[in-house]
Amino acid sequence: MNAEVRPIKTAAETALATSFAAVKRALPGPATVGVLREDAFRRFETEGLPHRRVEEWKYTDLRALMREAKPLAGVPDAAAKARAKAALATLAAVDARSIVFVDGALVPELSDLDGLEAGLTIRSMAQALAAGDGDLLAHLGRLVPTDDVAVALNTAFMGDGALIHVAPGVALAQPIHLVFVNAGSEAASVFARSLVVIEDGARAMLLESHVGCSDASDHQVNAVLELKVGDAAHVDHIKITGEGAGALHVSSLMAAIGAHARFNEFLFTTGGGVVRNQVFVCFGGEGTVAGIRGATLLQGHQHADTTLVAEHAAAECTSREVFKSVLDEHGRSVFQGKIIVRPHAQKTDAKMATHALLLSETAEADNKPELEIFADDVQCGHGATSGALEQELLFYLKARGIPAKEAEALLIQAFVGEAVEGIEHAGLRDALIDRVVAWLKARE
Amino acid sequence: MHLLEIKNLHVEVDGKKILNGLELSVGAGSVHALMGPNGSGKSTLAHVLAGKADYVVTQGEVLLDGEDILALAPEERAAKGLFLAFQYPLEIPGVATMTFLRTALNAQRKQRGEAELSTPEFLKRVREVAGKLGIEQEMLRRGVNVGFSGGEKKRNEILQMALLQPRLCVLDETDSGLDIDALKTVADGVNALRSPARGFIMITHYQRLLNYIVPDVVHVLSRGRIVKTGNKELALDLEATGYVQYQEEMA
Numbered sequence A: 001m002n003a004e005v006r007p008i009k010t011a012a013e014t015a016l017a018t019s020f021a022a023v024k025r026a027l028p029g030p031a032t033v034g035v036l037r038e039d040a041f042r043r044f045e046t047e048g049l050p051h052r053r054v055e056e057w058k059y060t061d062l063r064a065l066m067r068e069a070k071p072l073a074g075v076p077d078a079a080a081k082a083r084a085k086a087a088l089a090t091l092a093a094v095d096a097r098s099i100v101f102v103d104g105a106l107v108p109e110l111s112d113l114d115g116l117e118a119g120l121t122i123r124s125m126a127q128a129l130a131a132g133d134g135d136l137l138a139h140l141g142r143l144v145p146t147d148d149v150a151v152a153l154n155t156a157f158m159g160d161g162a163l164i165h166v167a168p169g170v171a172l173a174q175p176i177h178l179v180f181v182n183a184g185s186e187a188a189s190v191f192a193r194s195l196v197v198i199e200d201g202a203r204a205m206l207l208e209s210h211v212g213c214s215d216a217s218d219h220q221v222n223a224v225l226e227l228k229v230g231d232a233a234h235v236d237h238i239k240i241t242g243e244g245a246g247a248l249h250v251s252s253l254m255a256a257i258g259a260h261a262r263f264n265e266f267l268f269t270t271g272g273g274v275v276r277n278q279v280f281v282c283f284g285g286e287g288t289v290a291g292i293r294g295a296t297l298l299q300g301h302q303h304a305d306t307t308l309v310a311e312h313a314a315a316e317c318t319s320r321e322v323f324k325s326v327l328d329e330h331g332r333s334v335f336q337g338k339i340i341v342r343p344h345a346q347k348t349d350a351k352m353a354t355h356a357l358l359l360s361e362t363a364e365a366d367n368k369p370e371l372e373i374f375a376d377d378v379q380c381g382h383g384a385t386s387g388a389l390e391q392e393l394l395f396y397l398k399a400r401g402i403p404a405k406e407a408e409a410l411l412i413q414a415f416v417g418e419a420v421e422g423i424e425h426a427g428l429r430d431a432l433i434d435r436v437v438a439w440l441k442a443r444e
Numbered sequence B: 001m002h003l004l005e006i007k008n009l010h011v012e013v014d015g016k017k018i019l020n021g022l023e024l025s026v027g028a029g030s031v032h033a034l035m036g037p038n039g040s041g042k043s044t045l046a047h048v049l050a051g052k053a054d055y056v057v058t059q060g061e062v063l064l065d066g067e068d069i070l071a072l073a074p075e076e077r078a079a080k081g082l083f084l085a086f087q088y089p090l091e092i093p094g095v096a097t098m099t100f101l102r103t104a105l106n107a108q109r110k111q112r113g114e115a116e117l118s119t120p121e122f123l124k125r126v127r128e129v130a131g132k133l134g135i136e137q138e139m140l141r142r143g144v145n146v147g148f149s150g151g152e153k154k155r156n157e158i159l160q161m162a163l164l165q166p167r168l169c170v171l172d173e174t175d176s177g178l179d180i181d182a183l184k185t186v187a188d189g190v191n192a193l194r195s196p197a198r199g200f201i202m203i204t205h206y207q208r209l210l211n212y213i214v215p216d217v218v219h220v221l222s223r224g225r226i227v228k229t230g231n232k233e234l235a236l237d238l239e240a241t242g243y244v245q246y247q248e249e250m251a
């Protein structure tokens, strides 16, 4: 039989198609951007929502998990902004320049946009898209090209986000904190798109938080961040996924790293019902040292998938990948990590480790490491463990008078700590440890 | 009333009988040495006292100050003043020794309805005992027992004991693995804690320790029960004769 097999569209796929047809003309950007959107949407239409028979999405069947597509978020009203403002107060007391997005839209009155340091520019992505900014279009979708369907969907619908530029040699003293708050009273979908360019020799710390604060917690977030790290630049990016347990959160980081750079990525996930964090990083210049780490703490029926593709395309780069997950109740974590070493990327030193701590019999951890090595003089490896807390250690602590839950909390904190210690900025590190402690307290 | 009273204690592990009607009473202010061949059940007794899971008490009672502690959780026993110095202290990477000590001390105080210790007071106490035991401040910043030598681990157990000020101290082969100087340091640490209110059970294989910490009573444990009790001379006799006669008595 020769007929083309076209799967029946799910309700969510149909809704996305209807939505795209209805809003595409209203989305920001001139014709050139419109073409990008159309191409991206066609890519989505051909593939549909990724499902378990798509290898990269094997453990996170979006077609099954995303029953419906929520309507595109509207412009946040005063009530939503007020809710967002209240939520901000509870965020970690990190001394950072906050850029706040409510339901995907930049809200200047909640953001610290004044007194930018010399060499730092921060703009609204929606405005830059609307203006057809040449510099933006030169980078958009090009730093680490991917045909991933979630990214395509974001490109089709991309609304607002941050467009940040740090000039060569500029060292920002203060971290920049991108805060994405879902505050609409009705569940909605948000397609945030950001581009951050850190030029050669610059130093920047970027914190990205996703939080929910409304009663309708089943928001759908599809966030994309494209990041360029110039030669000899030093960049930390810490992403905190902390939405409510009903939220569907898909995020993709595409990071292109230059030569002799230092890059630290940290993914911290405690929120969201279904979370998929994708990291596509390419080491394109020699002599870079990078750490890609993460900690995931899940309970209830939370599902969090971390999918990493680290491509060593240049020689003599070192990367360390360390992911820890703590799983209580029916929590499920997925880690898919692929390290690719291109033929000329000799002397690559890449080591990947994943560890899962199962606090209940019903928790589950899936782990899929992959190494694709095309160079012959490299040091690459991966290791994985998964298990419960050690009873002997717990007994030792209890025998010293520490109650069971507190003893568990000490050991869990130590377990997660090994990954969190990799964060260089003491304030950010402490802020994350505080969050781990809060998660553990809530468990008691 | 005795500080500790063990009556007709029978204990099984994995269906295997290990303690067989053990009887032992320790009065406040006294030091009891517990000796006996390998596998006779000394560590088992220590673990049962501390409340380790997997040990099934099939008969008997353990009274601390007249109260049966067998139904209590390990942390509750600790708060009531029971302390076990482990034969094999464990390493806990990622939990700083200081955090561990402080959490333990405050958890015990909380269970007893006492206020938490202030940071300066806590630090003062730790410095004091660490100094006496020759434990460097740097070691206290490391994870619990991480990178400690065998002897350092044993000294760290005594540090915890000195800080927690328990009423009944059970020391399981604290002397094994110690060099001669460390043995003296540890013995001094233990002797400093001797008081009319406190009792000790010292599990050991060697008479040497008992030269430094002179016991009031010496017991021989064999096949899960006490087969001989005497004064400190008994330890000297054992050094000469070994355990053969007691094993035969059992048979």
Ligand SMILES: Nc1ncnc2c1ncn2[C@@H]1O[C@H](COP(=O)(O)OP(=O)(O)OP(=O)(O)O)[C@@H](O)[C@H]1O
Pocket: B013, B014, B016, B018, B036, B037, B038, B039, B040, B041, B042, B043, B044, B045
């Ligand atoms: N979990 C267990 N399962 C089965 N047997 C056990 C278990 N724990 C201890 N035993 C056995 O119980 C007996 C007593 O062990 P215990 O450790 O109490 O001896 P001990 O007197 O402390 O010896 P040592 O002088 O060598 O330290 C041994 O035969 C040991 O093999």
Ligand SMILES: [Mg+2]
Pocket: B042, B043, B044, B087, B172
């Ligand atoms: Mg023993």
